[in-house]
Amino acid sequence: xxxxxxxxxxxxxxxxxxxxxxxxxxxxxxxxxxxxxxxxxxxxxxxxxxxxxxxxxxxxxxxxxxxxxxxxxxxxxxxxxxxxxxxxxxxxxxxxxxxxxxxxxxxxxxxxxxxxxxxxxxxxxxxxxxxxxxxxxxxxxxxxxxxxxxxxxxxxxxxxxxxxxxxxxxxxxxxxxxxxxxxxxxxxxxxxxxxxxxxxxxxxxxxxxxxxxxxxxxxxxxxxxxxxxxxxxxxxxxxxxxxxxxxxxxxxxxxxxxxxxxxxxxxxxxxxxxxxxxxxxxxxxxxxxxxxxxxxxxxxxxxxxxxxxxxxxxxxxxxxxxxxxxxxxxxxxxxxxxxxxxxxxxxxxxxxxxxxxxxxxxxxxxxxxxxxxxxxxxxxxxxxxxx
Numbered sequence: 001x002x003x004x005x006x007x008x009x010x011x012x013x014x015x016x017x018x019x020x021x022x023x024x025x026x027x028x029x030x031x032x033x034x035x036x037x038x039x040x041x042x043x044x045x046x047x048x049x050x051x052x053x054x055x056x057x058x059x060x061x062x063x064x065x066x067x068x069x070x071x072x073x074x075x076x077x078x079x080x081x082x083x084x085x086x087x088x089x090x091x092x093x094x095x096x097x098x099x100x101x102x103x104x105x106x107x108x109x110x111x112x113x114x115x116x117x118x119x120x121x122x123x124x125x126x127x128x129x130x131x132x133x134x135x136x137x138x139x140x141x142x143x144x145x146x147x148x149x150x151x152x153x154x155x156x157x158x159x160x161x162x163x164x165x166x167x168x169x170x171x172x173x174x175x176x177x178x179x180x181x182x183x184x185x186x187x188x189x190x191x192x193x194x195x196x197x198x199x200x201x202x203x204x205x206x207x208x209x210x211x212x213x214x215x216x217x218x219x220x221x222x223x224x225x226x227x228x229x230x231x232x233x234x235x236x237x238x239x240x241x242x243x244x245x246x247x248x249x250x251x252x253x254x255x256x257x258x259x260x261x262x263x264x265x266x267x268x269x270x271x272x273x274x275x276x277x278x279x280x281x282x283x284x285x286x287x288x289x290x291x292x293x294x295x296x297x298x299x300x301x302x303x304x305x306x307x308x309x310x311x312x313x314x315x316x317x318x319x320x321x322x323x324x325x326x327x328x329x330x331x332x333x334x335x336x337x338x339x340x341x342x343x344x345x346x347x348x349x350x351x352x353x354x355x356x357x358x359x360x361x362x363x364x365x366x367x368x369x370x371x372x373x374x375x376x377x378x379x380x381x382x383x384x385x386x387x
Contacts, residue, residue, distance in 0.1 A: 015225045016170055017295050024171060025226065031173040036224045041183055046190035053137050053191070061136035065129055068254035072129045077119045082106050084120075092121050131200055132253040139246035141188055142239050145181075149236040152177040158229045162286045165233070166294045170226040178228050185235055186219050211314055218307045225300045230287055234308070237279055241270040261329055268322050275315040284308060 012021055025033040082105055086094065094102065094117060103110045158164035193212050196205075222231040244267035251260040288305050295301070 013299060015300050017298050017301075020170060033172075034174050034223055034226050034228060038179070038183070039186070039220055039223060042186045042190050045183060045187035046194060049141075049187055049191040050194060053195075056137055056140065057133040060140075061133040062129070064136060065132045065254070068132075068250075068256070070128050070132055070254055072127065077116060080106060080116060083113065083116050087117065087120055092117065128253045132250055134199055135246045135249040135253065139243060139250060142242040142246060145185060145188070146236070146239045146243055148184075149181060149232070149239060152181050153232060153236060156229075156232075159233070162282075162290055163293070165229045165286055166291050169291075169294065172226060172229065174228065178232060181232060181235065182219060182223060182228065185239075186216060189215050189219075211311075214307060214310055214314070218304075218311065221300070221307065222304065225304070227287075227300075227304060230283070233286070234279075234283055234311075237274050237283060241267060241274050244270060264325070264329065268326055271322060272319065275312075276319060279315065280312055284312070 010022070016022070027033060083102060086098070086102060090098075094113075099110050099113050099117075102108075103113045106113065108116075153159050158167075189212050192199075193209070193216075196209065196212075218234070219231060222228065222234075244263055248260050248263035248267055251257075251263060284305070287301075287308060291301055
């Protein structure tokens, strides 16, 4: 049964133009052609990238974060068995009635209970160090793969003449640079899928899953059907913008707001140009219109373009978020990643502000006591100094 399914799955009419057989793509005369078995290498390479990422974050990203002044935060809260039990068994966000009841039970004020739950929620959230490490790793990979992609493609004729993408298709031999460009890119997306459970979760978590799966599906399909030339163009158009986004995140976590804003504006410009102009009017034109000058419509042609259109819908989805961030940056002079939970970031900032206010109040009371004044700056009775 498995052999029957395999034979059906690899029918030429699903993958290749009419009258083309798999035998036409066998290696000969020193020419190497793509093979589906090549994709098996993405699995060990993905685990290899995870190992490299671990050491990169430990020995490069972490020291770099400390250079920027980012510290590994240890969020401590006052232990409370009653509140901890309620937090774990009921909800992390108690209602007003719950807060009132818990305050009575623990002999605390309602404000203290609310503050405890806010601190407890923040304790479960990833710290800036972890966010910086993730952004730094993605920045490093996108930088390397983009430079490599430019080096691989700058002298290729199909970059400057889109007709060359389809000239001789599908009897186009595989170049070593194309092999490594594809395999490393696919291995990276596999590693991102494997690390989704431990990475920082954001509002667009499922969009990321869809994006990674769509990217892997698109690259795998284009590999098996030998759409390598158009595939490399799609990859370089995507990678070139991601460098600026990850670098903007790094400086945001480090508190370099002006630098972050500048990098984010650069990213936005490159994103809209590459993914909302070049991709639909250059890449999709190359895959939808130009092939009809060389070939008759066939199944893999239709399936390829359907996947590219799904990718374009995701571009529009992320473009909407980018516009929201640009609006926030222009009117509030602050960039906040709207893909993360706004309420969570607000609570973290609120807790930090409260801690600063409490410290300021304590310092003020300490100064007043030293000067013989009460907290309201009235004179203390004799004999009460220093109490």
